[in-house]
Amino acid sequence: MIANSALGQAGGKKDINIALLGAGAQGQVLMNAILKLGKNSGIKFRAVCDIWEKGNLRRVSRTLKAYGRLGHKGTAYVDYQEMLEKEKDLDAVLVATPDFWHAEHTIACFEKGLHVYCEKEMSNSLEAAKSMVLAGRKAGKLLQIGHQRRSNPRYIYCNDKIIKEANLLNRITNISGQWHRSRAGCVDLSWPKGTEIPKETLKKFGFDDMPQFRNWRWYKGLGGGPIVDLGSHQIDVYSWFLDNAVPSSVMASGGVDYWKDHEWYDNAIAIFEFPTKKGLVRASYETLTTNSSNGYYELFMGDEGTLLISESAGRGELYRESWVEEAKWDPWVQKGMINLEKASAKAAVKAGDDEVDVRESATPALYRMPIEMKDPYHQPHLVNFFESVRGNQTLNCPGEIGYETAVMVLKVNEAIAAARKIELKPEDFKV
């Protein structure tokens, strides 16, 4: 893997001029996270580009105009080539367009000598994703992929402290995770009357019509469906917490079962096998778009403990298997690494008692992590990118890592389509 820090500029708080390419819901989240860095961040918006002139583009350029007093500028463009041509003082671009545009947009930025923060999924095609990494190397510019959990302090803490340093789970044998969304949260998006994108513009940028533009995530050739939109974030964490292990196989089931006018699978269940130094880890993942029960989380199960983590602020639990002596975890409580919230149920045979109290398994002890996510979502990952551009940090999710995750996730859709287990080799994940 390329050492990204070597590509960064000299250290210090150099101003970084940026443009937002793709100003939809996700682009707006990124913009707001950056605006909340405040007036001394040195990050300055210069321009914004989106083909929805009377929608996204208007909204974002209006916000950037209001923040003009902090040195931001939101010159609005419909055509990204025009923006890259005219905006001469850019250092970096945030790409938050639909997946099928990521490669072309990212490579165009690299060709202009700009660093790129590109939203996940890196691309809807592995070939295109690979070309992004290669273009970045050729240009000598940074490519950060937007798997923002990699910079979330709670996730970093779980990986570095709980799993690695304290080894509280011991050997991880299984992982499961889910992102379930309610039916109401998955209804097709529409648009206000009179704000339609002209037909020729839609066509030029690869869309058949407005419904397809607004709901591109559901269309083949444009997005990848919920396994890509949602699952990608979490399957990326599976690999990360296993020391960036890659799976040797994936099998999956899914279908267009509920949202009949969609092209991509509206539910998917996948099983991966991760060979690791400690042994095989079997990991399942499930995403639904009809029922939000239990929301979203990742669950790491070791033979001594269980870690439940979610990006949802405040959701994080750690359980000690009841057979593991409390004394084994105590030193970590003493050190303040974890907090004991609820001790396990009493042992079945009480001291001085000569009968076994037969009942259900004892409940495991519950611990919590003493760390909160206190920054706006995505902000730490953006800061990691900007500080890497300044040469002060290395990227938490460079293109090579983003590519590995793209392989894992896009192979799920392939496995569903093929209705068989897909074997994967380590070289399948290399660029």
Place this chain on the structure above:
Amino acid sequence: MMKPQGDRVVDVGSRSIADAHHFAHEAMATVFELYIVEEDETYARQGAQAAFAEVDRLELEMSRFLSNSDISRLNDAEPGQTVALGMDSFECLCRAKEMFGKTGGAFDISIGALYACWLHEDRTLRQPSPKEIQHAHALTGLNHLELDEEGFCAEVLTEGVQFDLGGIGKGYAAEKVAEILREWSLGQALVLAGASSVLSVSVPEGMSGWPMKLRNPENPNEVLARFELKEGAVSGSGRQKGQHIIDPRSVDVGLVKGRLAAWSVAPDAIAADASSTAFMMLSDEEINEYCLANARTAAIILPHADSGDFSSQTVRCFGELEEIELET
């Protein structure tokens, strides 16, 4: 076209309107509801969906229960530390400060310390020592909050002061919902941010106003007033049985006893939310002055039966909205 029929009026406390499409969504610990008059129901639903998405977004920005919201970041900040805010939280804090000034400090988003002082965790009354009251007062008031309009940032001047947009955030969200509905050309709509805040985006054609009624919270069968909401908002504050309201303005006043409920009719939902809270504790004279000083503002007050307020045990009305019809 929609016509009010019989008892089909919006009820600040419960509700029912015929012939308008109705959409509901849980957010901000309450239910947001929209009544939209529009021929194309699918289009109205799509507009409602966009509006509700905005409410969800605002909740992430403003909830003090989320560790990374703007308000939590402000509450966690050290004195002297500047916190850069999103545009919405900043705007909402500016309005909160404005309403703090207009109500002489009766509406105060930093009142948490006083509640913690006067009430146990289960919300029952405790008897704080004079020292405790004084300490809580020292941590209350928006003079502890500096807002920098040039930088969209805020600074907490005193350690320990905590802010909660609960009393104004729903009104702010209602205004943002109205903006979105206008963008969608769905202006013939009524926004309910919970049962206590109602905003008319505009009155549907063929109607003279959205029919409202105000009920006695202690006796829901008793309708206290009826009126038609044409533009602007109406908001209600009340005291449920066993609930306590604290007046943050002075160390001496403490618990508010005289009022059972207060409603405010105001040009926007933020002013309505904040002023109805303030009307629970302002004196009749102060309410009258407030209504005179602020255009298109009216107040309806229901005194508490055991308040010792013999001048009137019935509803009192202030301001110039003649359309308000008291049920006598």
